[in-house]
Amino acid sequence: xxxxxxxxxxxxxxxxxxxxxxxxxxxxxxxxxxxxxxxxxxxxxxxxxxxxxxxxxxxxxxxxxxxxxxxxxxxxxxxxxxxxxxxxxxxxxxxxxxxxxxxxxxxxxxxxxxxxxxxxxxxxxxxxxxxxxxxxxxxxxxxxxxxxxxxxxxxxxxxxxxxxxxxxxxxxxxxxxxxxxxxxxxxxxxxxxxxxxxxxxxxxxxxxxxxxxxxxxxxxxxxxxxxxxxxxxxxxxxxxxxxxxxxxxxxxxxxxxxxxxxxxxxxxxxxxxxxxxxxxxxxxxxxxxxxxxxxxxxxxxxxxxxxxxxxxxxxxxxxxxxxxxxxxxxxxxxxxxxxxxxxxxxx
Amino acid sequence: xxxxxxxxxxxxxxxxxxxxxxxxxxxxxxxxxxxxxxxxxxxxxxxxxxxxxxxxxxxxxxxxxxxxxxxxxxxxxxxxxxxxxxxxxxxxxxxxxxxxxxxxxxxxxxxxxxxxxxxxxxxxxxxxxxxxxxxxxxxxxxxxxxxxxxxxxxxxxxxxxxxxxxxxxxxxxxxxxxxxxxxxxxxxxxxxxxxxxxxxxxxxxxxxxxxxxxxxxxxxxxxxxxxxxxxxxxxxxxxxxxxxxxxxxxxxxxxxxxxxxxxxxxxxxxxxxxxxxxxxxxxxxxxxxxxxxxxxxxxxxxxxxxxxxxxxxxxxxxxxxxxxxxxxxxxxxxxxxxxxxxxxxxx
Numbered sequence: 001x002x003x004x005x006x007x008x009x010x011x012x013x014x015x016x017x018x019x020x021x022x023x024x025x026x027x028x029x030x031x032x033x034x035x036x037x038x039x040x041x042x043x044x045x046x047x048x049x050x051x052x053x054x055x056x057x058x059x060x061x062x063x064x065x066x067x068x069x070x071x072x073x074x075x076x077x078x079x080x081x082x083x084x085x086x087x088x089x090x091x092x093x094x095x096x097x098x099x100x101x102x103x104x105x106x107x108x109x110x111x112x113x114x115x116x117x118x119x120x121x122x123x124x125x126x127x128x129x130x131x132x133x134x135x136x137x138x139x140x141x142x143x144x145x146x147x148x149x150x151x152x153x154x155x156x157x158x159x160x161x162x163x164x165x166x167x168x169x170x171x172x173x174x175x176x177x178x179x180x181x182x183x184x185x186x187x188x189x190x191x192x193x194x195x196x197x198x199x200x201x202x203x204x205x206x207x208x209x210x211x212x213x214x215x216x217x218x219x220x221x222x223x224x225x226x227x228x229x230x231x232x233x234x235x236x237x238x239x240x241x242x243x244x245x246x247x248x249x250x251x252x253x254x255x256x257x258x259x260x261x262x263x264x265x266x267x268x269x270x271x272x273x274x275x276x277x278x279x280x281x282x283x284x285x286x287x288x289x290x291x292x293x294x295x296x297x298x299x300x301x302x303x304x305x306x307x308x309x310x311x312x313x314x315x316x317x318x319x320x321x322x323x324x325x326x327x328x329x330x331x332x333x334x335x336x337x338x339x340x341x342x343x344x345x346x347x
Numbered sequence: 348x349x350x351x352x353x354x355x356x357x358x359x360x361x362x363x364x365x366x367x368x369x370x371x372x373x374x375x376x377x378x379x380x381x382x383x384x385x386x387x388x389x390x391x392x393x394x395x396x397x398x399x400x401x402x403x404x405x406x407x408x409x410x411x412x413x414x415x416x417x418x419x420x421x422x423x424x425x426x427x428x429x430x431x432x433x434x435x436x437x438x439x440x441x442x443x444x445x446x447x448x449x450x451x452x453x454x455x456x457x458x459x460x461x462x463x464x465x466x467x468x469x470x471x472x473x474x475x476x477x478x479x480x481x482x483x484x485x486x487x488x489x490x491x492x493x494x495x496x497x498x499x500x501x502x503x504x505x506x507x508x509x510x511x512x513x514x515x516x517x518x519x520x521x522x523x524x525x526x527x528x529x530x531x532x533x534x535x536x537x538x539x540x541x542x543x544x545x546x547x548x549x550x551x552x553x554x555x556x557x558x559x560x561x562x563x564x565x566x567x568x569x570x571x572x573x574x575x576x577x578x579x580x581x582x583x584x585x586x587x588x589x590x591x592x593x594x595x596x597x598x599x600x601x602x603x604x605x606x607x608x609x610x611x612x613x614x615x616x617x618x619x620x621x622x623x624x625x626x627x628x629x630x631x632x633x634x635x636x637x638x639x640x641x642x643x644x645x646x647x648x649x650x651x652x653x654x655x656x657x658x659x660x661x662x663x664x665x666x667x668x669x670x671x672x673x674x675x676x677x678x679x680x681x682x683x684x685x686x687x688x689x690x691x692x693x694x
Contacts, residue, residue, distance in 0.1 A: 034510070034529075036509060036510045036513040036514070037506055037509065037510065039509075039513060040505070040506060040509040088468075091464050091465070091468060094460070094461070094464060095460075095461035095462075095464055095465060096461075111516075112516055113441070113442075113460070114441070114442035114443075114512045114516070115442075115509065115512055115513065115516060117438050117441060117442055117464055118438070118442060118505050118508050118509050118512060119505075119509070121435075121438060121471075121501065121505050122501070122502065122505035122506070122509070124468075124471070124501075125498050125501035125502055125505065128475065128494070128498055129498050132491065132494055132495065132498070135491060140487045140488075140491070141487075143491075144479065144482060144487070144490075147475070147479055148479065151472050151475055151476050151479070154468065154469070154471075154472035155469065155472055158387070158465050158466075158468050158469035158472070159384055159387060159469070161465050162383060162384065162386070162387040162462065162465050162466070162469070163381070163383045163384065165461045165462055165465060166383040166386060166462065167383070169458075169459060169461070169462060182381075
């Protein structure tokens with residue numbers, strides 16, 4: 001990805017991210033005389049303080065402007081989206097036994113599973129509080145609609161996460177591409193793309209968007225984003241990517257590459273592949289993991305996934321261009337740049 | 348506790364509990380064509396389907412009536428309280444490494460930690476959804492006040508839980524009675540007694556209650572309730588109690604008995620006591636646990652805790668009698684019976 005696009009994306013996200021972060025940190029509790037509670041507060045602030053990309057809040061604010069709304073009215077909701085991402089990944093990191101998050105140890109690696117689950121729950125409360133603070137600037141009806149939207153987001157995200165976890169739990173390998181896509185749409189795409197867009201429209205009081213069309217756009221874009229994330233997990237630069245490179249193979253995740261490889265491998269290779277992938281995390285050696293990478297190379301699975309992501313991204317971009325934006329054309333232009341970045345990013 | 352009181356309590360709770368359960372089960376998702384999601388739905392319904400006592404929803408409905416409100420208007424909030432209890436204990440059971448919940452294996456013992464954390468999050472969403480459904484029957488302003496109250500409840504409960512967990516995590520034994528009481532007020536009393544009462548008042552649109560007085564009543568009653576729970580964990584009948592008897596000793600919980608014993612034991616006994624209590628759960632033998640019970644007996648720690656609970660209960664009852672109830676006198680009578688049960692129960 002050319003440096004100038006990354007720069008221009010940073011230009012778009014940085015201002016919004018800064019404003020959202022300011023709001024988040026002014027709303028999260030800072031200090032408490034009881035030492036234990038001080039630690040809880042520190043834990044709640046830990047992930048938000050590790051700089052993320054701020055994609056979801058930026059999408060929310062830009063969509064609000066593109067639909068003709070006032071960007072300031074979208075900031076608390078954008079902050080609530082960022083808080084969602086932060087608390088849900090505290091729990092996801094435990095569930096997936098992940099080791100790194102944004103370049104540092106996952107919260108439960110530093111403080112144990114018990115305290116981390118609880119800190120995630122506490123942070124979830126702050127997300128709802130942030131959403132509720134909209135009462136000061138938005139119509140009560142809109143606030144209640146945003147609540148419904150966030151609840152649907154939680155339903156979808158936990159459904160998607162449950163599907164992925166139970167595949168690992170139950171040793172399921174007989175999956176097809178549609179199983180994966182359905183999981184992705186729920187686990188990632190809905191909260192990453194659909195909700196920021198629909199929330200932006202609600203805040204702008206814009207009801208001209210066809211629900212079906214815009215949801216399809218968001219699901220396609222978000223799925224392309226997740227596939228890209230899965231690819232980066234294999235071939236990315238850990239310093240940029242911030243998660244453990246090859247961690248998905250250690251975790252035994254059913255990515256598009258895995259499904260493609262299993263569908264195209266010879267019987268012998270399939271057996272070899274599964275004998276490694278089925279091992280639990282701590283029984284996999286580094287050479288096991290490189291062997292899996294060799295299978296991916298042999299069957300062109302990474303290239304296949306890259307093509308899939310590109311097709312979905314192309315479709316999403318077409319659907320985006322078919323939408324009507326009564327608001328800021330600058331916001332629409334910025335959205336275009338951001339969408340390009342999301343499916344071509346290297347971090 | 349005499350059988351006739353238990354019967355009369357069952358009479359009070361059963362009708363409300365039945366109505367609340369009906370609402371909960373009609374709102375929770377039942378079936379899904381995707382096998383994995385079906386399991387998620389089953390997991391979400393598991394704890395609600397294990398009959399609890401229904402104390403919190405009953406308190407909420409009775410307080411609403413006592414404050415002059417319509418009982419029917421309190422049912423969804425009572426159901427949301429019951430859902431809170433259910434999702435938070437899914438997470439608590441993982442955090443405390445508990446084995447039993449309501450006489451059956453804890454959810455994570457049956458399905459693993461990962462799926463159980465996620466199911467807890469999904470169920471939390473249904474709690475907020477239930478609370479939001481109040482929009483159909485209550486003024487929007489009241490709905491938003493209930494949201495704030497539930498958010499404060501989540502803050503308090505996670506703070507209390509964090510304090511207790513970090514004592515175990517950090518091997519803290521230098522605790523005094525006030526440390527314990529403060530933890531209890533946050534972890535248990537606020538959501539068990541204060542919130543059901545304040546929610547009842549909000550729904551009844553009753554603003555004649557002094558916030559401080561009624562909160563003090565709820566905190567005292569709830570703390571007495573938790574001390575009673577801790578005592579039952581030692582001397583209760585597992586079949587009635589539904590949790591693992593002596594589990595708190597295995598888990599190394601800092602109960603009032605533990606704090607009392609440490610404060611009164613000879614240096615030698617203190618050392619012996621701590622050498623057992625400091626062991627991790629799986630390193631404690633049954634005879635270790637019985638040795639702890641002997642220390643409790645030697646220093647009268649259980650009797651001391653029983654007296655503390657009784658004093659708090661007496662104080663709470665006095666504070667209850669000082670409150671003004673403009674509504675149903677039958678509800679006030681029923682509350683009296685329930686309060687007696689809560690601090691004298693054997694299950």
